[in-house]
Amino acid sequence: MSTRLDKRFATLKSEGRPAFVTFITANDPDFDFSLELLKGLPGAGSDVIELGMPFTDPMADGPAIQASSQRALKGGATMKRTLELVRAFRDADNATPIVLMGYYNPIYHMGVTKFLEAATAAGVDGLIVVDLPPEEDDELCVPALEAGLNFIRLATPTTDDKRLPAVLANTSGFVYYVSITGITGSATPDTGKVASAVERIKRHTSLPVAVGFGIKTPEQAHAIAGAADGAVIGSAIVSAIADELNANGKPKVGAAARVLTQVRALADGVHSARAKAAE
Template sequence: MTTRLEKRFAKLKAEGRAAFVTFITAGDPDAETSFGVLKGLPSAGADVIELGMPFTDPMADGPAIQASSQRALRSGATMLKTLDLVHRFREGDNETPIVLMGYYNPIYHMGVETFLTRACEAGVDGLIVVDLPPEEDDELCVPALKAGLNFIRLATPTTDDKRLPAVLANTSGFVYYVSITGITGSASPEARNVAESVARIKRHTSLPVAVGFGIKTPEQAADIARAADGAVVGSAIVDAIAREIDTDGAVKSGAAERVLTFVRSLADGVHHARAAAAE
């Protein structure tokens, strides 16, 4: 069966444009604001949504996403509430792919079988679990694939041609290329280097390659969209959410709308990139 992710990337390829992939943390800064942003992302231009599973120790993430996890947890976020967000989203949108991104601990705590059942029931399309290497595929990756979920793997600048086949062996949906070494939000990628790396990965797979880490502006998003099949923006959107919290810790009125306005500017950069290049 063709998944929502596969359908979306095929549609975008046919249209000759790259995917705009957005990341937010579930429950950040509170459940209702988070849902307001999540619900509005497709109309703001998001083609694929990565939804972070809040966790106490997000070791691969930079300060912005770490802080978003802490805000979500303080507001009462749990794995069940994260899945409920997806379920509520699906009541109004049955086409936009949602990928849960995070760490294995919360999934393990719920139980793999229970988690996969509930994720499928909620309408989740794929998983990115950053701390499970290919050597641990039997733990979650293989069961997830059998359940009908895409399992997206990360490739990095240090993933050489010898390592790539192992990384790609059970990957589906798309490949997430981490364009810089280090934690999320810590630097900005060079488009020329990204294009070379994407070309190298594509010699090993027919899957779309989306590029993330360090994209903060519409111009940077456009540069990446010209070099890859998708541009992923996370920390910049999470920062925009953080700016909507006042000095007393309360969420400002109209927060979701302002965040979505920023998202729309990034989407415009991605979606107009190839059209402008062709002119």
């Protein structure tokens, strides 16, 4: 069965351009603002949306995304509300893929079967669960695949050729290559090293490879997009959201439009890599 992710990456490949993958945290800082932003992302150039599942201890995330998770939880975030966001988004957009990204604890707390049923009903397309290794695939990965969801696995600079086959075994949709060793938003990726890593991964899989962690500017987005099948940007967008909150943690008037303007600039960086490749 072809998923929204499969279709989107196939379309992008036929057009000869990389994917612009955006990340925001669900309910940051509240449901209404999050939904406004979510609905605006495709028009701002996002090809795939990663929606963070708020969690109290996001250990792989840097300060910006950790803070966004805390704001979301303070604003009343729950797994149920996160899925309601997806459902509300799907009322107007049935094409843009949405991947839920985060940690296993909130899913486990809800119950895997109940979560997968609710996620597929809401219109979720895939999962990235950063703290479940391949050895635990029977826990969530295999049931998710059987439910028709893509399960996206992370590869890192320390994932060697011996480990890579295990990482890729049940991966679908795309491979998420973490361009730096460390937490999100903590350093700037080396484009040359990224290009070599992407080539190495592609020797093991036919799946698209999207690169994330540390991409903050349109120029960096352009460079990374030219070396991979997609660029993932999260911390820069989440930081833009934080900058648009007042002293009470509420969005300023026109905040979503200004955040989306910054997203559009990042999208232009990715899309200019496409234009260069098309020449």
